[in-house]
Amino acid sequence: MSDQNHLDALRHSAAHLLAAAVLELYPDAKRTIGPSIENGFYYDFEFSSPITDMDLKRIEKQMKKIINTWGEGFSHRSVTPDEARAEYKNNPYKLELVDQFTGEGQNLTFYKVGNYEDLCRGGHCEHPKEELKHFKLMSLAGAYWRGDEKNAMLTRIYGTAFATQEALDAYLHMLEEAKKRDHRKLGKELGLFAFSDLVGPGLPLFTPKGATIRRLLEDYVWDLMRPFGYERVDIPHMAKADLYKTSGHWDKFTDDIFHVSSKKSDEQFVMKPMNCPHHTQIYASEQRSYRDLPLRFSEVTKVYRDENTGQLQGLSRVRSITQDDAHVFCRIDQVKDEARAIYQIVQAFYKTFNMPLDARLSLSDPSQPDKYLGERSVWETSEGMLRELLQEFGVAFEEVQGEAAFYGPKIDFVAKDAIGRPWQLATIQLDFNLPERFQLEYVDEHGEKVRPVMVHRAISGSLERFMGVLIEHYAGAFPLWIAPVQVRVASVSEVHKDAVSQLVRDLKAAGVRAEADVSDATVGAKIRNASKMKIPYTIIFGDKELGGEAFHVRVFGEEEEQVIDQTSLAEQILKTSKEQRGV
Ligand SMILES: [Zn+2]
Ligand SMILES: [Zn+2]
Known part of the structure; x- marks a missing residue:
């Protein structure tokens, strides 16, 4: 079992333990569901009277008592829908689940450990009494049953669990540090950016100091890129809807696109949600020969994506996103050199910030060739190139089959900040799709027309998000070279x-x-x-x-x-x- 799977099993088991403790202390509480989540687990309950943070200590204490009786581990039995309904006759939530699972043709299983039994599909740790020792209840929140505001409001108890006390302590310490470093708080104290109700939510305004950091970042990325033959281009922030209908983004981003109306024409315009389609049109503006390639267009520019206001968050989640964007148009035999150049830029960039990198290689699933656009041989060649490249650089990487988008394989880079949090920021994404959709071509040495490969790449991700990461990484104490005031x-x-x-x-x-x-x-x-x-x-x-x-x-x-x-x-x-x- 991988460490992550073990952690998931541990946290899932901890959710059972939480429910067991709650039912012992509050016999009339109704349990609903309790999954493991990214950094822990939760369980949603309906309590007959509200509980407070003070109660969490008591519940946690009860959990510590109960775990000692879980020496025999989990056992399970299949039950019929009627048996399950009888068990949950006073719990409308579980009854709803029983009906749903039965309707979907699933077999129902009850998992028992100690005196506690719950409807569950399995996935627990093997020796709960020994393994499940390092947990903590974190917080309370309201949560609608099934996330639907028309349903009853339940009480969600969040907790976390780790395999060792050290790992739990490190996590709690990290949370405390993260709170102190919160970029929304520091950004305000240091006078880096602001929001205005009149301008609108998710549209950050950068003060002279904040804008200085942005400019320094832009200049830095450009200085790293320039030796590799990138050229700057410039595009408008809007375009006809047709551009995105051709690119295919229209359907994919339909809920995220800001529409722009014109009183002078019937054309439908939108704020650009990405830059790639515009850049293809610069490529297409001239006849290209194999001798012209690679062409490397780069630009720091904004894209606009709508978000539910509830999801907007400081600089991490905004509606106006500045990308240090670039697109390389090249021949398939040039992919490796281009990806290598991008990798070198990424490596130099994160080294300067002292953020170690891990890589993840997303590949096609060879058993489902129909899912992917383009010839199998092109996929195999390009996937091989990316793999060789990562091996050549000796970077730690994970290979994931079946995770590639239908239009090309990619490398994602995960950077770790000063308090150990992983951030997925830089990417090298190959694209066989947009050249096809926009009918891009070049004339090869035999005079034949051939489609180029397009490479999308991100170094910092977005300037807004990266600035948020940097503020927290440095806790606001920027090194001399990027400090707004030195x-x-x-x-x-x-x-x-x-x-x-x-x-x-x-x-x-x-x-x-x-x-x-x-x-x-x-x-x-x-x-x-x-x-x-x-x-x-x-x-x-x-x-x-x-x-x-x-x-x-x-x-x-x-x-x-x-x-x-x-x-x-x-x-x-x-x-x-x-x-x-x-x-
Ligand atoms: Zn379970
Ligand atoms: Zn792109």
């Missing part, structure tokens, strides 16, 4: 103000992101403010500095001050930034 110079008193302003002007002219604090606050308050804004360098400018003595630079997060000559401050900051950035 150095703050604070005056000690009135007589130093002019010199401070002049110094900041000089630093800016040299390309340093500097700001002055010439307020009337005390020196102590000025130091605290700079520290609250997590500015990498702070310089207190007084008489000694006015007299030309070296700066004593306070470095955020470090005890020791750095002593830097006045004349080499700018140079020093630029040099350190460049070293951190790598290019």
Whole structure:
């Protein structure tokens, strides 16, 4: 059993344990369903009177007692629908499930462990008494039966369970850290972005500081890409609906597309939900020869996708999404070199942020060739190329057959942040479909017309989401190279103000992101403010500095001050930034 499957079995078993404890403490509670979920498990109950967070401790204690009686493990028996109905005669939820499963022709099974029995399909841990020790009830929430607001509101109890105490502790610590690092909170405190009711939900506004980080990210990705022959293109943010009807996105994104109406024509327009179709039209604007390929179009641009407002969340889930997007049009024999270049960009990018990468290779299912577009041999060649590439780089990767989209195999990269959370951000996706739909072609060396392969690739994913990840990864304390303000110079008193302003002007002219604090606050308050804004360098400018003595630079997060000559401050900051950035 894989670790993940074992964890799922453990958490599923923990849901039974939770229900057992609830029924012992609240005999008239009605249980409904209790699955394992991504980071734990839950169980939904109908309580006769509401319970509170205080009750969770009591339930957890009861669970610890009950688990000692679960030494024999789970056993199961098949039951007839009537037997099941008799068992649940006072529980309309379970009765509904029994009827549903029976209607679907499923066999019904009851799983028993200790004194607790429940309708279930199985998938438990083998030795609950020994294995199920490291669990915790996390929170309470309201949840409609079957997620439908027309149904009764139930009480959901969330919990989590791990195989070891260390893993549980690490998870709880991570949650605590994540709360402290929440990008919505830090983004506000650091003045990076804002939302406005008038502008609309899910449409973030970036302040000068936030926009600085975005620009630095854009420039950085571009600097990494440029050596590999990418060229910049530029497209409008809207297009005729026909573009997406041709690409096939119209049906797929139908609920997510923002429509734009025109009073001057009957054409139907939409805000672009993606850039690929536009880029195919740049390709198609000229006759292409095999000698022209690969063509690599790149652009940092926004796409617009509608979301239910309830699902919008800080920068993680927005309606205006900035993609650092690129599309490569190449011959099949060029796929490996192009994917290698993208891989090198991805690797350099995440190394700079000190985020280790894992890869996942999504392949076709060879037993169902009809599910996939294009010739089998093309699939085999390209899948082989991607696999060889990952092997060549010695990156840890998982291969998943049957997970590829119908139009091409892909590599997904998962980056781990400072508190161990995985983020799926970068992708290399091959596409045999769009070239077909848009009838793209090039003339090969024999004068024949051939379809190119299209490669979609993402490095940061989206700038909004990536910025959210970065804020939390660094807990708001950005390294010098990407900090919106690199150095703050604070005056000690009135007589130093002019010199401070002049110094900041000089630093800016040299390309340093500097700001002055010439307020009337005390020196102590000025130091605290700079520290609250997590500015990498702070310089207190007084008489000694006015007299030309070296700066004593306070470095955020470090005890020791750095002593830097006045004349080499700018140079020093630029040099350190460049070293951190790598290019
Ligand atoms: Zn079960
Ligand atoms: Zn694309």
